[in-house]
Amino acid sequence: MKRGVGYFLRGWKWALLFLALPLYGEDNVIDEVIWVIGDEMVLKSEVETERLSAEYNQTPLEGDPYCVIPEELAVQKLFLHQAKMDSIQPSEEDVTQRVEAQLAYIVSQIGSKEKMEEYFNKSYADYKKELSETIKKQSIIRQMQQKIVGDVKVTPEEVRRFYRTIPQDSLPYIPLQVEVQLIALSPDIPFEEIDRVKNTLREIAEQVNKGEREFSNQAILYSEDYESARHGGELGFMGRGQLVPEFAEVAFALQDSKRVSRIVETEYGYHIIQLIEHRGAKVNCRHILMKPRIDNLAREKSLHRLDSIRVDILEGHSSFEKVAHSLSVDKESKNNGGIMKNSTSNNSLFEMQQLPPLIAKEVDAMEINDISQPFVMTSEKNGKEMCVIVKLKNRIQGHKANLTNDYQTIRSLLESKKREEKIREWILQKQKEVYVHIKEGWCNCDFKYPGWIQIK
Numbered sequence: 001m002k003r004g005v006g007y008f009l010r011g012w013k014w015a016l017l018f019l020a021l022p023l024y025g026e027d028n029v030i031d032e033v034i035w036v037i038g039d040e041m042v043l044k045s046e047v048e049t050e051r052l053s054a055e056y057n058q059t060p061l062e063g064d065p066y067c068v069i070p071e072e073l074a075v076q077k078l079f080l081h082q083a084k085m086d087s088i089q090p091s092e093e094d095v096t097q098r099v100e101a102q103l104a105y106i107v108s109q110i111g112s113k114e115k116m117e118e119y120f121n122k123s124y125a126d127y128k129k130e131l132s133e134t135i136k137k138q139s140i141i142r143q144m145q146q147k148i149v150g151d152v153k154v155t156p157e158e159v160r161r162f163y164r165t166i167p168q169d170s171l172p173y174i175p176l177q178v179e180v181q182l183i184a185l186s187p188d189i190p191f192e193e194i195d196r197v198k199n200t201l202r203e204i205a206e207q208v209n210k211g212e213r214e215f216s217n218q219a220i221l222y223s224e225d226y227e228s229a230r231h232g233g234e235l236g237f238m239g240r241g242q243l244v245p246e247f248a249e250v251a252f253a254l255q256d257s258k259r260v261s262r263i264v265e266t267e268y269g270y271h272i273i274q275l276i277e278h279r280g281a282k283v284n285c286r287h288i289l290m291k292p293r294i295d296n297l298a299r300e301k302s303l304h305r306l307d308s309i310r311v312d313i314l315e316g317h318s319s320f321e322k323v324a325h326s327l328s329v330d331k332e333s334k335n336n337g338g339i340m341k342n343s344t345s346n347n348s349l350f351e352m353q354q355l356p357p358l359i360a361k362e363v364d365a366m367e368i369n370d371i372s373q374p375f376v377m378t379s380e381k382n383g384k385e386m387c388v389i390v391k392l393k394n395r396i397q398g399h400k401a402n403l404t405n406d407y408q409t410i411r412s413l414l415e416s417k418k419r420e421e422k423i424r425e426w427i428l429q430k431q432k433e434v435y436v437h438i439k440e441g442w443c444n445c446d447f448k449y450p451g452w453i454q455i456k
Helices: 012-018 044-056 065-085 092-110 113-120 124-149 156-165 191-209 215-222 245-253 296-314 320-327 357-364 403-433
Strands: 033-037 040-043 177-185 264-266 269-279 282-290 375-378 385-396 436-438
Touching: 033 044, 033 065, 040 044, 040 065, 044 065, 065 124, 065 403, 092 113, 092 124, 113 124, 124 403, 156 403, 177 296, 177 320, 177 357, 191 215, 191 269, 191 282, 215 282, 245 264, 245 269, 245 282, 296 320, 296 375, 296 385, 357 375, 357 385
Parallel strands: none
Antiparallel strands: 033 040, 033 436, 177 385, 264 269, 269 282, 375 385
8 A cells, every 4th residue: 555644654653663773873883964855854864763663663665765765754854844934833732642652652561661771771761852852743744744735525426436436456455344232231349349449448548658658569569550550550641631530630639749549439440549740731640440359149140130131132122222221331332222333443343353352252153133142351441340242233244345335435545545645746846945955875766756856
């Protein structure tokens, strides 16, 4: 597939390699400027970094990497040059969120901040600063692209005409997709079990408040948010909108970093929170999450209830949609007749690998309108155990895209094509307006955008 509008913004996980590659400079290779675009430069070291990143991520390049990569970087610099002229600035909040998310991912992959510093041979603060600059540039480029492209709209007639121009052997293949309905129940938890969890959290809080224990150590030992537990319960800087309301209310109200919060109940379980730092509209804190255990009796009770519901629906005494609306604890689907929503495509169709594994296993052997036997699964959203039944509402076999079943896919292709055309026209025009110089030895290329060498 051809590179689209955002082809030069490789997935963010490349940051693992991006900042690891002062390796090029460390080999005592003298860096040099190989392209100049306006007041922006492309360095030879940047090309090497991207080349190694492409190799590491097994990203295919369409041509000689020493031609393709410099041009990709030059296009980025062209956007950045124009963004300066247009006074485009990134959202600091957006940049901060992206930086924190990427740092959290990197630390989780490597194991700790200390190991990360050792791996990249630089301090956490220096790494964070460099990563922040990279993400700022990415954000500026995206904003510049959006300004150039604007709001691309297509009419149904345009979509139909576009579909007729696509050769049959070039139509995208749409894998098998399914539409699934869900009814989920949460097994009842005895009050004694809730009391056990709360008492444990109170004991931990009391010990920390008295200075007898370190909160971070207790988080490692007891927290059931295993991702943050690896970092002593630390969540990183987050805005209110990134936290569930009950948690945010308490976290943002904390003022004393030596005191532990009251117990907070959320959809994830029960928490205690310790403030690390307030910074503007964000807060960084540690937490310990504990979840009440579900016993076999409660689990079997919920499964038995779902079995009765399934029989009632199959015998026509009720409908799947009505029961989902009135009883299901799955907030995302209950008000839509139990129909699951695909957060990736923003519609109700799933490829099999996009479904939660246990649901996919059930659905794979079902016919349309079949309802599964009750089974137990863990919610991917909050990690809680649920008892569920699922219904296969529809199955669309794998096929070449067509207007009847895949109108939105065809429409998206056309919108992408229009965006690419606008970007291409803009680049070709800017080549005539912006100063460009390519160092000798780097211009004997068949560039994607002809016109670079015409401007001296």
